Every structure is written in C-alpha cells, then in structure tokens.
Amino acid sequence: MGQVILTFFVAYGIVVGGSLCGGLxxxxxxxxxxxxxxxxxxxxxxxxxxxxLGGTFDSFLQIEKILAGNFSPVFKQLVMIVVAFLGAHMGTISIQWLVQVRS
Structure with missing residues (x-):
C-alpha cells in the first residue's frame, strides 16, 4: 500500500512541480x-x-509474465500504472483549477 501512495504522489508532484517551475x-x-x-x-x-513508474519498459515487461500464467505481478503492475495515471491526471486537474485560464 505504501508503494501505491508513493507512486500516486510522485506522478502528482512531477506534473505540479514541473508546471509551476515552467511558469516561473x-x-x-x-x-x-x-x-x-x-x-x-x-x-x-x-x-x-x-x-x-521508474521507466517505461520495466513496468510493461511485467505484463509479459501473463503468458507464463503468473497473474500476481501483472495485476500489481496494472494497479501501479492506473495509480500513476490517476496521480498525473489529478495533478493536471489541480493545476488547471489553480490557474483557470480562459481561452
């Protein structure tokens, strides 16, 4: 559970921190x-x-284990991918709410 929370906030922090520093x-x-x-x-x-996720290919190589019938690492990795996406998406939503740019 700790790794899931860490993954979420790393993705969130990359988006929020990068956006704010880029704005500066x-x-x-x-x-x-x-x-x-x-x-x-x-x-x-x-x-x-x-x-x-710590790189692109390391995470997706775990999915290859599904062919061997080992579903546990695949399920864990899919959860991590979804959590990382949610963190990055929440960071984007937070920034867009914060700045509220109107076109």
Whole structure:
C-alpha cells in the first residue's frame, strides 16, 4: 500500500512541480506564465506517469509474465500504472483549477 501512495504522489508532484517551475521560467522570459503553466500541465502528464513508474519498459515487461500464467505481478503492475495515471491526471486537474485560464 505504501508503494501505491508513493507512486500516486510522485506522478502528482512531477506534473505540479514541473508546471509551476515552467511558469516561473515563462515569467522570466516575459511570456504569459498562467498560460504556460496550463499548457505544461497537459504536456507533463505522460512524464508524470513514466517518472512515477521508474521507466517505461520495466513496468510493461511485467505484463509479459501473463503468458507464463503468473497473474500476481501483472495485476500489481496494472494497479501501479492506473495509480500513476490517476496521480498525473489529478495533478493536471489541480493545476488547471489553480490557474483557470480562459481561452
């Protein structure tokens, strides 16, 4: 259970932290920071997922074990993928709620 919580918050932190730091960079470059933060939150979602899983291929190689009939590692890895996605998605939603950019 501890690893699940850690995975969620790592994905969340990558999206939120990267977006806010990118907004600071946009401000220093005299670009609209709120718009940049909003866009970066969407762009960093996949990186939050990948970063929380610790790499792209290690997680998906566990799925190969389904052919051997060993479902326990596959189920655990699928749970981790879903939790990492939820963390990254919640980070994106939080940032979009925070900045509330109107088109």
């Amino acid at each position: 960079g946009a401000f220093l470059n005299e670009k609209p920071p709120l718009w940049s933060i909003h866009d970066l939150a969407d762009q960093l979602k996949i990186w939050g997922l990948v970063g929380a």
